Amino acid sequence: MSTRIKLGALGLALATISHSPALAQQRPVVDAAEPSALAVTVYRAPNRAPGGEMDRNWPQGFAMISETRQVTLPPGESTIRFEGVAEGMVAVSAIVTGLPGGTIEKNRNANLLSPAALVDGTLGNRVTVTRTDPATGAETASSAVIRTRADGGLVLQTDQGFEAVRCSGLPERLTFDRVPAGLSSEPVFSIDTRDSTGGTYTITLTYLAWGFDWQANYVATLHEGGDSDDVRLRLMSWLTVLNDNNQSFEDAELMAVAGTLNVVSDFQGLSDPPEGRPLQLTCYPFGSTAAGSPEPHYDKGYASGGMLPAPPPAPMMMRAAAEADMAQEIVVTGARMMAEEENLGDLKLYRLPELVTVSAKGLKQVAFLDRAAVEGRLLYRTQCQPYNERDFAEASEILFATVNDEDHGLGVALPSGNIAFFEPSAAGELLVAEENLRDYASGQDVEIVLGQSTQVMAMCQRRTSHDPQDTKGAWTRMRSTLTNANQSPVTVRLQLGRPGQWAFRGIARELKDGQRITEVTVPANGTRVVEWELRSATAQ
Secondary structure: OOEEEOHHHHOHHHOOEOOOOOOHHHOOEEEOOOOOEEEEEEEOOOOOOOOOOOOOOOOOEEEEEEEEEEEEEOOEEEEEEEEOOOOOEEEEEEEEEOOOOOOOEEEEOOEOOOHHHHHHHOOOOEEEEEEEOOOOOOEEEEEEEEOOOOOOOOEEEEOOEEEEOOOOOOOEEEEOOOOOOOOOOOOEEEEEEEEOOOEEEEEEEEEEEEEEEEEEEEEEEEOOOOOOOOEEEEEEEEEEEEEOOOOOEEEEEEEEEEOOEEEOOOHHHHHOOOEOOOOOOEEOOOOOOOOOOOEEOOOHHHHHOOOOOOOOOOHHHHHHHHHHHHHHOEEEOOOOOOOEEEEEOOEEEEEOOOOEEEOOOEEEEEEEEEEEEEEEEEEEEEEOOOOOOOOOOEEEEEEEEEEOOHHHOOOOOEOOEEEEEEEOOOOOOEEEEEEEEOOEOOOOEEEEEEEEEEEEEEEEEEOOOOOOOOOOOOOEEEEEEEEEOOOOOEEEEEEEEOOOOEEEEOOOOEEEOOEEEEEEEEOOOEEEEEEEEEEEOOOO
């Protein structure tokens, strides 16, 4: 059973998202304090296949973030600003609790502090322009007034008249005395509220954010000694949490949810990350005023110490630049801090007992499982069914099989992920297999393919010539020849076919994973021949 998440079902669409701040400007603006408590609950990418690797460059999962803050409100209506929310915030999902007057309106600040926003916010106000004499290196500062917006050539009014910035070919820069109101270097979310008396309140902001993901990684180390029917191993697992946002969540309670979620909302489309707009300067080409439209003026001095700080790179460029850093920025939390498993309906929730920092553009690894003696067995699997008979021996698959219960040293939910098997040798522990693990609930049989064995081979033959699908009731004789080159006996699981297709006789069998199977022991350095009969299940 999957769990369905829909914003409408949570009642999150009752509040209005507004991008028209006309009324908000009439209200006093109050900044909420920095978060005093944080909780980050990460959900896996809903469309990622079981065992599939998460995309570090473009994570498709999300997180529910809860921030506890303090705010002091004046009497009447006011606007509360929450600075530093995740850039992937899904604004329509936000809920604020703890306010006596509730929420009147919600707003997402779409502009970040950037060269263009700085110019637009200072339109009509004075700045300082500093010019450098290229011959002497002497600087001259004077006052100027910004007369145009940032969507074209930047024009200043000085005591010399009107002039375009960076069009004279001389090095020059602008200095701003202040940051215009409403601009922030961090994403901002705001709400309008009403409080008849005013006062100081502890409030909680909870919202969904795009750009997270997590997966499990397992390491299994086989113990030395023992035979194939009594294999013991140490199993460790780590939760790897990915945060692709540019915001860090320091000293946060970290949780991860495992299970299949049916998500019907487009969190990526709803997140609408804020934009830091660059400043583009245009000038008429020198030598001719009849050349037509202005052309961009790209001067390397602009970014290296000319007029303004270099504009922030576009989001995709920022993402590409962060890939190399993020690939190496893996923070590993000590093995003693084990995540604790809890039930969450049909899902499983893993909660860390201590606070951690979920770093911006980073990976966090947390140990959540450590079992010193998991009991299981090694067996070999092959199949012998009509139409796949062969006159040559074929390698069989090696399986590690156990039961996810306390008697076998487990008994906890195992979320899907990658598992690596190591085996001790004279040269140390060596990797012998790597496989994807699907979700396993407590109590389920767990079987993991470790590869193919050239020590245990199988041949499959059909001993009669008529068509096995003959519906007249004729029985087809089958034979499988199993050889074992190991120094000890092994168990081989022979897959015979699906019960809805075939009827069997002359062989002990059971049903597993939709297949009729039989398990036989093949002696050390020996051979075992297995024979049986089958016919079509629809035969009369």
